Amino acid sequence: xxxxxxxxxxxxxxxxxxxxxxxxxxxxxxxxxxxxxxxxxxxxxxxxxxxxxxxxxxxxxxxxxxxxxxxxxxxxxxxxxxxxxxxxxxxxxxxxxxxxxxxxxxxxxxxxxxxxxxxxxxxxxxxxxxxxxxxxxxxxxxxxxxxxxxxxxxxxxxxxxxxxxxxxxxxxxxxxxxxxxxxxxxxxxxxxxxxxxxxxxxxxxxxxxxxxx
Numbered sequence: 158x159x160x161x162x163x164x165x166x167x168x169x170x171x172x173x174x175x176x177x178x179x180x181x182x183x184x185x186x187x188x189x190x191x192x193x194x195x196x197x198x199x200x201x202x203x204x205x206x207x208x209x210x211x212x213x214x215x216x217x218x219x220x221x222x223x224x225x226x227x228x229x230x231x232x233x234x235x236x237x238x239x240x241x242x243x244x245x246x247x248x249x250x251x252x253x254x255x256x257x258x259x260x261x262x263x264x265x266x267x268x269x270x271x272x273x274x275x276x277x278x279x280x281x282x283x284x285x286x287x288x289x290x291x292x293x294x295x296x297x298x299x300x301x302x303x304x305x306x307x308x309x310x311x312x313x314x315x316x317x318x319x320x321x322x323x324x325x326x327x328x329x330x331x332x333x334x335x336x337x338x339x340x341x342x343x344x345x346x347x348x349x350x351x352x353x354x355x356x357x358x359x360x361x362x363x364x365x366x367x368x369x370x
Contacts, residue, residue, distance in 0.1 A: 188269035
């Protein structure tokens with residue numbers, strides 16, 4: 158059983174993916190963390206995040222066990238990750254890793270930007286999770302405020318718009334809704350409501366497949 162969840166930054170797809178994975182007894186992979194981990198490893202080894210050779214080496218030697226490292230959420234790591242994520246060498250190196258993870262029994266929930274379109278186009282169910290830029294900026298602002306960040310809400314909104322543009326218009330694996338993906342707008346939904354809406358879509362697939370308890 159493979160569930161592919163795509164969507165822009167701060168749409169709630171990560172939290173939703175973790176809830177779905179726990180509910181159905183599936184493994185979870187935040188694919189964005191892969192690129193953050195690659196960036197972290199490049200910097201830790203005094204490499205250059207703009208150098209494709211350094212990035213490819215880090216991607217090929219990535220330890221999936223390190224994806225829970227709190228340092229991956231540092232702002233600087235996120236900015237570096239957006240650089241390496243554009244590199245075809247990195248995306249190619251990580252593609253097999255993601256597909257192997259997804260196809261290992263009993264299956265997995267993967268969230269990212271290109272899961273339903275590139276990584277797992279044959280996923281049993283696909284969700285495309287969206288929310289208005291303003292709602293997403295408010296969520297991210299509250300997260301950053303809890304971390305004592307000094308960014309203003311206007312700056313966070315500008316960052317959201319900039320990230321959306323990078324994700325949607327990059328040359329390789331841009332953020333896009335797969336034709337067979339279900340659209341889930343979380344603008345006015347809390348996590349419980351979003352989770353319930355997702356379960357309503359997934360349960361019939363699980364019943365037909367009979368592969369998840």
